[in-house]
Amino acid sequence: MHWGMVVDLKLCIGCNSCVDACKAENGTSPGIFWNKVLEQEVGTFPNARRVFWPMRCMHCQDPPCKQECPTGATYQRPDGIVLIDSNKCIGCKACMVACPYDSRDIFENKKGYFSEGLTPFEVQAYAKHVKGAVQKCTFCSHRLEKCLKPFCVDNCITGALIFGDLDDPNSEVSQALRGARGTIRLKEELRTKPSIYYLT
Numbered sequence: 001m002h003w004g005m006v007v008d009l010k011l012c013i014g015c016n017s018c019v020d021a022c023k024a025e026n027g028t029s030p031g032i033f034w035n036k037v038l039e040q041e042v043g044t045f046p047n048a049r050r051v052f053w054p055m056r057c058m059h060c061q062d063p064p065c066k067q068e069c070p071t072g073a074t075y076q077r078p079d080g081i082v083l084i085d086s087n088k089c090i091g092c093k094a095c096m097v098a099c100p101y102d103s104r105d106i107f108e109n110k111k112g113y114f115s116e117g118l119t120p121f122e123v124q125a126y127a128k129h130v131k132g133a134v135q136k137c138t139f140c141s142h143r144l145e146k147c148l149k150p151f152c153v154d155n156c157i158t159g160a161l162i163f164g165d166l167d168d169p170n171s172e173v174s175q176a177l178r179g180a181r182g183t184i185r186l187k188e189e190l191r192t193k194p195s196i197y198y199l200t
Contacts, residue, residue: 002080003081003166004059004165005139005153005173005197006161006196006197006198007053007054007160008176009051009052011160012160013052014037014052018161021151021152021154021155022035022056026140027121027126028125029110029112029126032107033105037054037055053198056196057136057137058194059082059137059139059195061194064190065098065099071089073086073088074095083138083141086130086135090132091132091133101186104134106132106134107134107135108132109131139163183197185197185198
């Protein structure tokens with residue numbers, strides 16, 4: 001079992017529904033994005049176009065963040081998912097520096113989105129986060145335990161996000177990778193072996 005994701009760049013329209021879904025599901029505070037969409041302009045006028053790159057933790061098979069964590073707070077499950085034990089994290093930010101994908105944030109305050117104070121949702125959501133601890137995408141591991149896909153995948157309106165077991169040749173992700181189109185993994189030269197592939 002090796003959980004992974006395929007992102008179809010031709011289907012992503014940059015709507016940010018995955019970003020909103022992630023914030024709603026995980027209750028992250030203002031300024032913290034476990035999931036983001038970067039924009040790139042390619043080509044030249046009159047044939048210029050934009051490409052949207054959904055970004056999150058790459059759940060690397062050889063994660064540099066895990067190697068640099070001095071307390072063992074960052075760890076990797078047998079199924080490939082890289083997680084953080086907030087109770088072991090001392091907020092040194094070594095993992096944030098080590099991550100080549102800029103996919104980690106630190107939970108430093110419980111400020112809400114509205115000046116009137118925290119909403120009931122925020123009160124409940126922020127209680128799950130440890131102040132001063134680093135946090136990031138978990139591939140919605142809590143949903144996987146219930147046989148559900150990550151919330152961003154379920155809420156992608158174009159089907160650009162494909163999730164499944166990379167070790168299963170019959171899974172949706174494996175079938176997508178066997179297609180005729182080219183695939184890339186970001187910063188492969190670093191040999192981190194990301195679990196997220198992009199269809200070009």
